[in-house]
Each structure stands twice: as structure tokens, then as C-alpha cells.
Amino acid sequence: MARDQKDHYYRKAKEEGYRARSAYKLKQINDKFHIIRRGSRVVDLGAAPGGWLQVARELSGGIVVGVDLERIEPLEGIVTIQGDITKEETLEQIAAALGGQADVVISDAAPNLSGIWDVDHARSIDLSRAALRIAKRLLRPGGSFLVKVFQGDMFNDYLEEVKREFSSVHAYTPPASRKESAEIYVIGKKLLSAPVRSGEIYDVTVDSVGRTGDGIAMIQGFAVIVKNASPGERLRIKIGPVKQRFAFASILERL
Numbered sequence: 001m002a003r004d005q006k007d008h009y010y011r012k013a014k015e016e017g018y019r020a021r022s023a024y025k026l027k028q029i030n031d032k033f034h035i036i037r038r039g040s041r042v043v044d045l046g047a048a049p050g051g052w053l054q055v056a057r058e059l060s061g062g063i064v065v066g067v068d069l070e071r072i073e074p075l076e077g078i079v080t081i082q083g084d085i086t087k088e089e090t091l092e093q094i095a096a097a098l099g100g101q102a103d104v105v106i107s108d109a110a111p112n113l114s115g116i117w118d119v120d121h122a123r124s125i126d127l128s129r130a131a132l133r134i135a136k137r138l139l140r141p142g143g144s145f146l147v148k149v150f151q152g153d154m155f156n157d158y159l160e161e162v163k164r165e166f167s168s169v170h171a172y173t174p175p176a177s178r179k180e181s182a183e184i185y186v187i188g189k190k191l192l193s194a195p196v197r198s199g200e201i202y203d204v205t206v207d208s209v210g211r212t213g214d215g216i217a218m219i220q221g222f223a224v225i226v227k228n229a230s231p232g233e234r235l236r237i238k239i240g241p242v243k244q245r246f247a248f249a250s251i252l253e254r255l
């Protein structure tokens, strides 16, 4: 056994009956960001051997579905699926097991490491994108997402992709991550159900004035707050920060 496997968290996991030391990463992330709550329906991607599943079940007490390429030894109260998270058929299997929408999608999926930084980073980004795709399809509006990513030059683009879908996004390395590890966890809270996304451009007519004196344009029934705009004005706007119930936009051009 490698020496570094016998660290503090490794021994603690053995003592406390967790299948993997990574259990403590999920505990620490959840202590800080409170993504899994009592009753949450949780999907865990790349879940073998099952440390995160044990913690997710303790925290939620509700439906927990675990997916991995490898077989996961049965755990009480947890549905396990052997499948590839990059495949559509696996998503369908997870949806059937859930029988509804998920409150939280978590992914600790990691490729087999080749030792070549760029290759491992690219494979990790592929898995993180697959996890985001699944989260977008299975989460209820307002649901939360947690995903592991190996750092590298595609990380910032990936972070932007997550930011487009969630109202608040953080990147965090828990104390239980090994010092030498390139991993970082991205936490997305409050999946957006808005019909607009940050950076999009629209031509709109300002409908009304909000309480703060800014103009309000409606896009597919969704309120977009436009600074320095007056009712009746026809504008080309660029969407800025998007929240659950409204978005902000700036004026590009008066039409």
C-alpha cells in the first residue's frame, strides 16, 4: 500500500466505516455550502466504491442513486447503476431510478490517470461536462450541483459553462483533498430556469419601470431589468447576471 494512503483521512475512514477517504471531502463541502439537506433526492456520478453515497444518505435520509462504470457493492437504501455517465442510456436509467427530478447532482468522477497532465485534464473536463449535462436534465429548477475537475487550461471555460446555468457558483478545495492533487470542486447553487442566459443579446421594448426607477422588459414572461431605460423605448440589450426570478441587462443600442 502506498505510504500516502495511510494519511489522517484514510485512517479516519477505516475507523468510521466509510468506503473511501473522499467521504470527508463531501462532508467538508456540504458543511460549507449546504447543498444536501434532509430529504434531498441525490444523484451521485462516479460513485464507486461508495464513500460519497454513504455521506449523501446520512445527510439526506432520502432517495440516493449512485452510478459508476464499476459495480458498486450494495448499500442499504441506495439504488446503484453500473453505467457510463457520458452515455444517453445511462441518463435514462438514472431518470427511471429517480422517478422524478433530483434536488442535487454530485460528481466525483475521475478518469484513470495517464500521468500526462494535458490528457488527464481533458478527460476530466469531458466527465465534468457529462455531469453538467445530466444535472441540467435531471435537476429541478433551484437544484444544486457539485463536480470535481482537474485543473488546467480548460478550467475557466468550464467554470463559465456552469455559471451560465446556476445563480451562484464557487470553486473550492476542501481540506481533505491531498495537497499534491490537481483537483478542485465546483459548486453550483440554484439551477436557473430563466429563458435567458448571461451574454445573450436581445431586441426588446421596455414595458414598465421597476421600484428602483430602472426599465423592465419582459422576455418570454421573464423580467429583465435595464438600467437607464424608459417605458416604450426599443433597445438592443445584453443580458448580464441572471437570477432565479429576474435578470439584469445593459443597453447596447437604442433602436
Ligand SMILES: C[S@@+](CC[C@H](N)C(=O)[O-])C[C@H]1O[C@@H](n2cnc3c(N)ncnc32)[C@H](O)[C@@H]1O
Pocket: 019, 020, 022, 023, 045, 046, 047, 048, 049, 050, 051, 052, 053, 067, 068, 069, 070, 083, 084, 085, 086, 108, 109, 110, 111, 112, 127
Ligand atoms: C475518485 S472515484 C469516486 C470516489 C467516490 N466519490 C467515493 O467516495 O467512493 C472516481 C470514480 O469515477 C468513475 N468513473 C470514471 N469515468 C466514469 C464514467 N465515464 N462513467 C461512470 N463512472 C466513471 C471511476 O470508475 C471511479 O470509480
